[in-house]
Amino acid sequence: MALLEGRGLSMAFGGLLALRGVDIAIEEHQVVGLLGPNGSGKTTLFNILSGLLRPTAGEVWFSGCRVTNLAPWRLSGLGVGRTFQIARPFAHSTVLDNVLVGITFRSRHRYRRTLDRRREAERLLATVGLAEKAPARATELSLGERKRLELAMALSTRPTVLLLDELASGLSPKGREEVVRFYGRLKERGLTIFAIEHAFRILAHVADRLVVLDQGTIVAEGRPEQVLGSPRVVQAYLGDDDGP
Amino acid sequence: MRRGAWIGIGLVAVMLLVLPPLTGFHPYYLYLVSTALLFGTVATSWNLLAYAGQISFGHAAFFGLGGYGAALASLAGSSPWLAILLGGAVGAVGAAGIGLASARLRGAYLALATLAYAEIWRGVAHNWTAVSGGGAGLIGIPPLPTLAWLPLDFTRGRAGGYYLSLAFLLLVIAVFWGILRSRLGLAFAAVREEEERAGLLGVHPLPWKILAFALSGFFSALAGGLYVHMVRVVEPDLIFSRYFSILPLVMATFGGLHTLLGPAAAALGLYLVSELLLHPYVPAFHQLPYALALIVVVLYLPGGLAGLFPSPRPSPPSPLSSPPVGERAGGGGRHGAA
Ligand SMILES: Nc1ncnc2c1ncn2[C@@H]1O[C@H](COP(=O)(O)OP(=O)(O)OP(=O)(O)O)[C@@H](O)[C@H]1O
Ligand SMILES: [Mg+2]
Numbered sequence: 001m002a003l004l005e006g007r008g009l010s011m012a013f014g015g016l017l018a019l020r021g022v023d024i025a026i027e028e029h030q031v032v033g034l035l036g037p038n039g040s041g042k043t044t045l046f047n048i049l050s051g052l053l054r055p056t057a058g059e060v061w062f063s064g065c066r067v068t069n070l071a072p073w074r075l076s077g078l079g080v081g082r083t084f085q086i087a088r089p090f091a092h093s094t095v096l097d098n099v100l101v102g103i104t105f106r107s108r109h110r111y112r113r114t115l116d117r118r119r120e121a122e123r124l125l126a127t128v129g130l131a132e133k134a135p136a137r138a139t140e141l142s143l144g145e146r147k148r149l150e151l152a153m154a155l156s157t158r159p160t161v162l163l164l165d166e167l168a169s170g171l172s173p174k175g176r177e178e179v180v181r182f183y184g185r186l187k188e189r190g191l192t193i194f195a196i197e198h199a200f201r202i203l204a205h206v207a208d209r210l211v212v213l214d215q216g217t218i219v220a221e222g223r224p225e226q227v228l229g230s231p232r233v234v235q236a237y238l239g240d241d242d243g244p
Numbered sequence: 245m246r247r248g249a250w251i252g253i254g255l256v257a258v259m260l261l262v263l264p265p266l267t268g269f270h271p272y273y274l275y276l277v278s279t280a281l282l283f284g285t286v287a288t289s290w291n292l293l294a295y296a297g298q299i300s301f302g303h304a305a306f307f308g309l310g311g312y313g314a315a316l317a318s319l320a321g322s323s324p325w326l327a328i329l330l331g332g333a334v335g336a337v338g339a340a341g342i343g344l345a346s347a348r349l350r351g352a353y354l355a356l357a358t359l360a361y362a363e364i365w366r367g368v369a370h371n372w373t374a375v376s377g378g379g380a381g382l383i384g385i386p387p388l389p390t391l392a393w394l395p396l397d398f399t400r401g402r403a404g405g406y407y408l409s410l411a412f413l414l415l416v417i418a419v420f421w422g423i424l425r426s427r428l429g430l431a432f433a434a435v436r437e438e439e440e441r442a443g444l445l446g447v448h449p450l451p452w453k454i455l456a457f458a459l460s461g462f463f464s465a466l467a468g469g470l471y472v473h474m475v476r477v478v479e480p481d482l483i484f485s486r487y488f489s490i491l492p493l494v495m496a497t498f499g500g501l502h503t504l505l506g507p508a509a510a511a512l513g514l515y516l517v518s519e520l521l522l523h524p525y526v527p528a529f530h531q532l533p534y535a536l537a538l539i540v541v542v543l544y545l546p547g548g549l550a551g552l553f554p555s556p557r558p559s560p561p562s563p564l565s566s567p568p569v570g571e572r573a574g575g576g577g578r579h580g581a582a
Binding site for chain 1: 441442
């Protein structure tokens with residue numbers, strides 16, 4: 001059974017059809033990569049799966065339950081976590097407080113004692129390499145640090161499935177590689193990852209499956225080598241000239 | 245906070261405690277400083293609401309509801325202490341009500357809704373003559389009782405009101421201090437900074453916003469209830485006056501948005517300068533300090549007075565900078581407030 005599933009998801013913004021009947025199933029303990037050109041509807045799909053948007057049509061299922069239109073805090077309580085393409089931290093709060101919010105208000109694995117919550121926050125920041133930045137304000141972070149804070153915030157609710165929106169974008173080639181390799185580590189820790197990335201060649205190393213979205217429709221999906229070898233993908237996503 | 249700051253606060257508190265005997269229990273000065281303290285309470289309450297991301301232009305509604313609630317209870321024979329507490333409860337409910345009704349509004353739109361709310365209550369007080377006494381208001385509100393276990397001078401006349409005003413101000417500051425250190429403060433700041441993100445991290449924003457309104461309304465209404473027991477009349481244009489909406493806003497932003505002590509310090513400073521220094525000499529311009537304070541904050545001191553003292557507290561953005569509902573990318577604000 002799929003952990004997170006979209007069935008026939010469509011999303012219209014006025015006359016613009018951002019998603020046109022998308023069927024997607026994310027299996028437990030897999031890393032699934034989502035590719036597609038700009039404006040193809042990737043972020044919109046995440047917004048629906050995380051409860052920020054109501055789909056115009058279609059359903060969302062989590063772990064065998066219909067969860068369409070559940071509020072974000074309910075989905076988060078079930079185990080859905082996400083990051084934002086453009087980081088959206090609590091800008092004027094400290095980095096520590098940024099991760100404490102999820103640790104404090106998640107509905108599962110709550111700690112009663114402040115000290116336990118603080119310890120977990122510090123552990124989490126250490127995991128993403130932000131331990132030293134704990135007392136800094138989120139606004140003071142560099143782009144790379146903001147991306148890591150995004151990840152830490154998403155992890156702070158102890159999700160079972162993570163929706164990661166271009167976490168590696170904007171980083172140096174080395175930084176991108178590091179981030180994407182980290183997906184593999186998260187998978188080893190039992191998480192399920194659904195990640196939007198443009199760095200598909202790196203993604204291909206860690207992903208179990210790739211899905212390609214174009215103009216709101218899934219145009220290809222399968223094992224990485226299969227997808228990256230398909231002429232349709234080359235045309236839709238990579239352009240005619242610079243194939244892999 | 246640094247040690248110097250604590251010493252400063254201690255000195256001010258002691259000064260305020262010994263002020264009545266120092267002035268020989270002078271009724272006029274005690275009345276002035278009490279009013280300044282009440283403004284400090286409302287400004288701190290206003291700031292508590294702002295800490296949760298909600299800017300009000302209508303705190304007169306809560307102040308006035310507290311005033312009428314307390315006046316009616318006292319006139320019905322309840323003890324003034326209980327009456328003021330009941331007034332506080334009325335203000336809390338009234339504030340929670342507007343918080344709920346305007347749940348989908350942000351920024352300037354929310355501010356306008358609260359402004360209208362205060363005006364509506366003023367209209368109700370004018371027209372619901374059977375209960376509110378209409379435009380003439382209610383008279384014969386009893387004074388605060390004296391306390392047998394304290395020296396008479398300290399509780400009778402203006403002194404009783406003075407010490408209770410001081411107690412209310414210290415209470416609301418203590419509560420705010422506690423909130424800043426608790427889960428409440430974390431939730432308030434999260435909802436203020438990124439409401440959608442807060443939702444994704446398990447914080448259902450609406451109950452927290454309503455709670456902030458209720459707390460802010462409660463303390464403002466306590467001040468209103470005490471105020472009517474000091475002046476012993478209540479009239480719609482007096483107690484729902486726009487002053488009680490605008491001055492706390494000016495005081496809090498001038499003192500330092502989201503800071504613990506800035507609003508109260510600014511309230512005392514601005515009100516006393518206006519009433520003690522300017523009013524006797526240039527009565528026509530005695531409101532000038534509020535206008536100047538606002539200009540100074542907008543042009544030179546975005547963090548308010550507190551911005552002059554570097555502290556670990558975040559310096560806040562301008563109060564009206566948050567976008568209205570629906571402007572956030574991706575979210576459409578659907579669950580932001582629902
Ligand atoms: N809230 C919204 N209101 C109106 N249109 C929107 C909204 N969100 C997205 N769109 C539109 O829907 C389409 C899909 O956008 P989306 O952000 O999902 O694309 P994307 O695949 O994430 O692109 P990118 O790679 O640039 O991040 C775009 O045309 C976009 O302009
Ligand atoms: Mg996107």
